[in-house]
Amino acid sequence: MSQSDTGNVGSPGSLAEDEQRSSAPAEQVEERPPAPEIDISKPHVARIYDYFLGGKNNYAADREMAEQVLKVFPEAPIGARINRRFLIETVRWLVQEAGIRQFLDIGSGLPTQQNVHEVAQAIDKDARVVYIDNDPLVRVHADVLLATNPNTIVLEGDLRDPQALLNRPELREHLDFSQPIALLLVAVLHFIEDTQQAYDIVKTLCDALPSGSYLAIVHTLKEETMDQASAIYRRASLSGHPRTEEEIRGFFAGLTPVGRGLVRMADWTPPDRPNGLTEGNNVVSLGNSDVLRKLPGMCGIARIDR
Ligand SMILES: C[S@@+](CC[C@H](N)C(=O)[O-])C[C@H]1O[C@@H](n2cnc3c(N)ncnc32)[C@H](O)[C@@H]1O
Numbered sequence: 001m002s003q004s005d006t007g008n009v010g011s012p013g014s015l016a017e018d019e020q021r022s023s024a025p026a027e028q029v030e031e032r033p034p035a036p037e038i039d040i041s042k043p044h045v046a047r048i049y050d051y052f053l054g055g056k057n058n059y060a061a062d063r064e065m066a067e068q069v070l071k072v073f074p075e076a077p078i079g080a081r082i083n084r085r086f087l088i089e090t091v092r093w094l095v096q097e098a099g100i101r102q103f104l105d106i107g108s109g110l111p112t113q114q115n116v117h118e119v120a121q122a123i124d125k126d127a128r129v130v131y132i133d134n135d136p137l138v139r140v141h142a143d144v145l146l147a148t149n150p151n152t153i154v155l156e157g158d159l160r161d162p163q164a165l166l167n168r169p170e171l172r173e174h175l176d177f178s179q180p181i182a183l184l185l186v187a188v189l190h191f192i193e194d195t196q197q198a199y200d201i202v203k204t205l206c207d208a209l210p211s212g213s214y215l216a217i218v219h220t221l222k223e224e225t226m227d228q229a230s231a232i233y234r235r236a237s238l239s240g241h242p243r244t245e246e247e248i249r250g251f252f253a254g255l256t257p258v259g260r261g262l263v264r265m266a267d268w269t270p271p272d273r274p275n276g277l278t279e280g281n282n283v284v285s286l287g288n289s290d291v292l293r294k295l296p297g298m299c300g301i302a303r304i305d306r
Contacts, residue, residue: 038136043236045191046135050110052080057110057137065236072228079295082265083218084112086299087186090216091119093270093301094182095127100214102181103129104171106159106205107188111141116184117152125151130174132157132165159188160197162204180212187218187297190230191239195247202251211306215255216299218265219248223296248298255302262300266292271301 040059047062048069054077058066069076094100101124105116108131120127131138131154142154153174157165165171175181183205192198206215220226220242230240249262259271269275 038140043238044135044137045233045238046109046133046137049080049187050112052077053084053112055110055112065232068232069229072232073225075225075291075295076229078291079265079297082292082295083187083297083299084114086218086265086268087116087184087216088114088119089270090184090301091116091182092123093272094214094216095120095123097270097272098182098214098303100180100182101127102175102179103127103184104132104175104181104205105129105184105186106132106157106165107185107191108133108138108154110135110137117145117149121149121151127151128174129153130155130171132159132171134158159185159201160192162201166205166208177208178210180214181209182214182216183209185215185217186299187220189217189251190220190241190243193239193241195241195243195250199250199253203254206255206304209304211304213304214258214301215252215304216301217248217251217262218297218299219243219251221245221248221264221296221298226296242296245298252300252302256305258301258303260300261302262298264293265295265297265299268299 041061043061043065047058048066050056051058051063051066066076073079091103094103101120103116103120108116110133116131117127117129120129129152131152133154134157136156138154138156142156145152145154153170155165155168155170157168159165185202185205189198189202192201202215206213220230222242222244226242230242233240245262252262259274260268
């Protein structure tokens with residue numbers, strides 16, 4: 001999938017650029033015409049996130065809501081970028097160091113820069129990826145991907161019914177469930193309101209994966225700014241449920257944490273680089289910034305051992 005196919009975001013910025021962007025996140029970008037069946041009158045989580053990343057897959061209702069969120073959480077664009085950094089570095093580590101060749105990315109979002117399949121297939125062109133998201137806009141991208149990349153598929157589906165996802169024939173045909181799979185639930189579990197339901201979803205998915213598989217998560221932390229941002233999401237009938245550190249740790253119950261396990265976003269490093277990230281590969285460059293430290297989110301990788 002080329003950048004022009006997918007309407008990608010502008011080049012990733014440095015932290016200094018990000019800090020400047022935090023009050024004005026996305027440059028004015030040309031709006032893409034929506035597919036006829038897609039309702040753009042209501043905001044959607046995926047497109048609000050796309051706006052924070054400076055992408056083109058967002059519409060007036062999404063931008064309006066994103067601007068409301070920015071009033072209480074001006075660091076949202078930096079949060080989105082550090083989130084992408086975790087995702088990109090995690091996929092790279094999983095392929096290069098953990099030998100993973102299959103990815104199930106649920107709540108994958110809309111195409112942006114350095115998508116999971118691009119990062120994985122740059123290391124091994126045979127790596128297989130399934131993207132699932134509940135934004136119907138993914139269907140548009142599915143058509144492009146199906147035509148150009150036989151090892152990657154995109155499905156519209158809902159994390160709230162994990163068994164239905166697991167039963168999807170396209171998923172079963174694309175991934176070999178006898179071989180390890182990396183399950184990516186990056187910045188999506190906080191859209192499941194009920195904590196027990198969220199735990200059950202993760203358990204159902206992990207139980208379906210063979211030993212030696214991995215789970216990677218990012219989750220927003222219950223702090224004042226996140227509570228305010230979530231209230232805005234909920235007022236627009238979108239969900240948003242930050243959790244406490246203890247609740248987030250519950251997602252790794254019964255799994256083997258890798259590297260530093262679950263840590264705050266600013267503290268995360270790939271398991272093979274405990275002393276920090278090297279500059280150059282990252283979506284955000286790392287400076288001594290208070291902004292990064294304040295980001296209310298946790299992330300980590302765990303292995304499924306049986
Ligand atoms: C904040 S974005 C994260 C995107 C991507 N994982 C990343 O980290 O860059 C959250 C994504 O989760 C999707 N999402 C939210 N609730 C979902 C659900 N119940 N089922 C599937 N996808 C969902 C949204 O549409 C959105 O694309």
